[in-house]
Amino acid sequence: MASSLRRIFVSLDEYLALDRDAVPRCEYHNGKVFCMGGAQPEHNTVCVNLLTELRSGLRERGCRPFSSDQRVKVNAGSFYLYPDLLVACDPRYVTINGLRTLQNTVLILEVLSLSTAADDRGAKFLQYQTIETLSDYVLMDSAAIVVLHYRRRGNW
Numbered sequence: 048m049a050s051s052l053r054r055i056f057v058s059l060d061e062y063l064a065l066d067r068d069a070v071p072r073c074e075y076h077n078g079k080v081f082c083m084g085g086a087q088p089e090h091n092t093v094c095v096n097l098l099t100e101l102r103s104g105l106r107e108r109g110c111r112p113f114s115s116d117q118r119v120k121v122n123a124g125s126f127y128l129y130p131d132l133l134v135a136c137d138p139r140y141v142t143i144n145g146l147r148t149l150q151n152t153v154l155i156l157e158v159l160s161l162s163t164a165a166d167d168r169g170a171k172f173l174q175y176q177t178i179e180t181l182s183d184y185v186l187m188d189s190a191a192i193v194v195l196h197y198r199r200r201g202n203w
Contacts, residue, residue: 055079059125063144072116075127083115083129086160090189093158094131097187101134110136110153118148119155122177130175132156151180159188168195176203 056078057065065073065080073082086094094115101112113133120127120141127148134154140147155175157167167186175184176199184203186195197203 060144062127063146067144067146072118072129074129075125077124077126086158087189090131090158090160093187093189097132097156097158101132105134108136110134111138113149118146119152119178120148120150121174122179124174126174128171128174130155131158135180152178153180154183154185155181156185156187159186159193160190164188172197 057075057080058078059075062073062075062080073080098112098114105112111134113135115129115131117133118127118129119133130152133149133152133156135149135152137151138149139151141150142148157163157171159167172184175181182199184197186197187193
């Protein structure tokens with residue numbers, strides 16, 4: 048019986064090549080790659096409704112909403128993440144390996160599910176706080192009417 052070795056560490060260059068060609072979106076967390084699976088209908092409904100409202104509300108302000116396919120670079124460590132929804136005013140990108148990565152996010156919205164809630168409230172929130180332009184972080188529950196809104200005013 049053949050066995051295969053499982054690689055634990057992925058270099059940043061390997062991740063960027065994988066993410067450029069990947070069918071599922073993958074996040075990079077300091078050497079570990081996490082590919083994102085499909086979301087439940089409730090999650091998708093919340094995201095579509097929010098994106099629609101954000102688009103119409105931000106049109107005249109020069110700000111732009113983005114869906115979960117927009118990659119964001121956080122400033123602490125080597126993290127490349129895909130929030131559920133985000134907003135940037137005067138969007139600025141860095142092109143890495145052919146893909147543009149957003150650098151100046153002002154608002155991030157994560158829709159919570161059982162499999163993501165702990166990470167969205169914990170490790171991801173800590174990473175997002177290192178984005179200098181980020182002023183608001185919103186968590187919305189996909190199974191209940193619950194919204195948590197964090198705003199940066201000096202500290203979070």
